[in-house]
Amino acid sequence: MPATSGRRRSVTTDGATALGAAQPEEAAFAQPVSCGEPILQVRDLVKHFPLTRGVLFKRQVGAVKAVDGVSFDLVKGETLGIVGESGCGKSTLAKVLMNLEPATAGSVKYKGEEISGLRGSALKAVRRNIQMVFQDPYTSLNPRMTVGDIIGEPYEIHPEVAPKGQRKTAVQDLLDVVGLNPEYINRYPHQFSGGQRQRIGIARGLALKPEVIICDEPVSALDVSVQAQVINLLEQLQGEFDLSYMFIAHDLSIVRHISDRVGVMYLGKMVELGSDAEIYDHATHPYTQALLSAVPVPDPTARERRDRIVLTGDVPSPANPPSGCRFRTRCWKAQDRCAVEEPLLARPAWLTGLAVHDSACHFAAEREIELSAAEREIELSAAEREIGPRAAEREVGPSTPEREIGPSTAERQENEGGETGTPQ
Numbered sequence: 233m234p235a236t237s238g239r240r241r242s243v244t245t246d247g248a249t250a251l252g253a254a255q256p257e258e259a260a261f262a263q264p265v266s267c268g269e270p271i272l273q274v275r276d277l278v279k280h281f282p283l284t285r286g287v288l289f290k291r292q293v294g295a296v297k298a299v300d301g302v303s304f305d306l307v308k309g310e311t312l313g314i315v316g317e318s319g320c321g322k323s324t325l326a327k328v329l330m331n332l333e334p335a336t337a338g339s340v341k342y343k344g345e346e347i348s349g350l351r352g353s354a355l356k357a358v359r360r361n362i363q364m365v366f367q368d369p370y371t372s373l374n375p376r377m378t379v380g381d382i383i384g385e386p387y388e389i390h391p392e393v394a395p396k397g398q399r400k401t402a403v404q405d406l407l408d409v410v411g412l413n414p415e416y417i418n419r420y421p422h423q424f425s426g427g428q429r430q431r432i433g434i435a436r437g438l439a440l441k442p443e444v445i446i447c448d449e450p451v452s453a454l455d456v457s458v459q460a461q462v463i464n465l466l467e468q469l470q471g472e473f474d475l476s477y478m479f480i481a482h483d484l485s486i487v488r489h490i491s492d493r494v495g496v497m498y499l500g501k502m503v504e505l506g507s508d509a510e511i512y513d514h515a516t517h518p519y520t521q522a523l524l525s526a527v528p529v530p531d532p533t534a535r536e537r538r539d540r541i542v543l544t545g546d547v548p549s550p551a552n553p554p555s556g557c558r559f560r561t562r563c564w565k566a567q568d569r570c571a572v573e574e575p576l577l578a579r580p581a582w583l584t585g586l587a588v589h590d591s592a593c594h595f596a597a598e599r600e601i602e603l604s605a606a607e608r609e610i611e612l613s614a615a616e617r618e619i620g621p622r623a624a625e626r627e628v629g630p631s632t633p634e635r636e637i638g639p640s641t642a643e644r645q646e647n648e649g650g651e652t653g654t655p656q
């Protein structure tokens with residue numbers, strides 16, 4: 233059920249509502265489109281890191297606007313992909329949602345209750361339900377702790393989930409669930425491959441039986457073949473444990489295969505948000521169109537005919553973002569209006585069909601030159617051969633076979649032979 237009105241909303245850079253826009257109270261923030269029961273509701277979330285000068289008497293001279301007014305819902309049971317170039321604020325958004333960084337402003341509600349700014353036991357209770365899987369499986373696991381201690385560590389803080397006598401069994405069960413040999417409980421992180429270490433990170437994320445898992449680039453540091461294994465595992469666990477995922481990546485092709493909806497971020501803002509079909513086949517924001525045009529196409533003929541958009545110029549500093557639309561310094565469609573009016577995330581009233589979804593552009597429109605249906609078919613089937621079925625297909629298709637979700641061949645050899653498992 234769409235929550236936004238069909239009217240465009242825009243504000244000038246000094247905050248005044250533009251002519252023809254919606255009522256001021258509506259324009260205050262853009263309601264995200266979402267279907268189903270929201271488990272997380274994020275509204276106007278802001279995280280500014282102060283820039284200071286001076287050693288003894290520090291004074292603030294500015295701020296890095298890492299996240300600057302982001303609103304969206306995470307619906308129960310869905311996977312919301314968040315994509316954008318490095319430095320656009322994805323990790324900061326994740327940390328603020330987890331309360332690892334305090335928000336500068338805005339609201340985060342978990343099941344209708346405000347969780348932004350919680351402290352002490354109230355924060356501890358919420359943390360149990362929202363867990364995070366980090367990007368780098370090489371640095372996110374303590375090299376001095378055994379796998380059993382790493383996965384079981386959350387039980388020290390939440391002993392009610394697994395009392396002391398049951399912890400070893402609970403950890404072994406988790407190792408089994410993520411496709412690792414439960415007998416590896418006493419091994420150390422360096423004895424595992426990258427993919428296996430990310431499985432350990434996922435097992436730790438599952439330990440407290442959370443409802444939401446925020447995955448911050450969980451496969452970016454892994455080889456392509458192992459990426460597919462880890463993504464298939466995450467999809468399988470989602471069905472098994474009724475999880476809602478926020479899946480952060482800088483790679484649009486990875487996100488498509490796991491996400492039900494996708495949000496595109498640029499310089500601290502959400503610039504486009506919609507279902508995977510809306511974003512991938514009917515993108516209306518120039519930035520999303522540029523990102524999509526750079527997605528690799530396996531077929532050489534289709535690749536030659538595709539109309540690639542090469543963005544010129546560097547990403548501006550988040551400490552001094554451009555006025556109006558932040559993308560205007562790199563946008564080939566920019567006009568005078570873009571420098572003075574900030575486009576808010578809303579549904580363009582002049583578009584039709586799947587092009588009608590949230591887009592923060594004054595001139596939102598689908599690209600005129602697009603891949604033909606045949607070319608898109610080639611691209612899709614090739615990508616699916618590599619990664620596996622998409623989220624929508626999970627519901628109708630047979631459950632993922634064991635061999636697809638288990639460790640990769642290399643990992644299996646390690647499991648069986650244990651060659652790399654020898655302590656060094």
Ligand SMILES: Nc1ncnc2c1ncn2[C@@H]1O[C@H](COP(=O)(O)OP(=O)(O)O)[C@@H](O)[C@H]1O
Pocket residue numbers: 281296297298316317318319320321322323324325550
């Ligand atoms: N602790 C911090 N102090 C100051 N600036 C930060 C801090 N963490 C992140 N930033 C800045 O915030 C911006 C967004 O960073 P980040 O959220 O890590 O982006 P992404 O995950 O999309 O690559 C970057 O410009 C980064 O340099």
Ligand code: SF4
Pocket residue numbers: 517518519557558559560561563564565566567570575592593594595596
């Ligand atoms: S608002 Fe203007 S500058 Fe921004 S994306 Fe749209 S056309 Fe480009």
Ligand SMILES: [Mg+2]
Pocket residue numbers: 322323324449
């Ligand atoms: Mg990051």
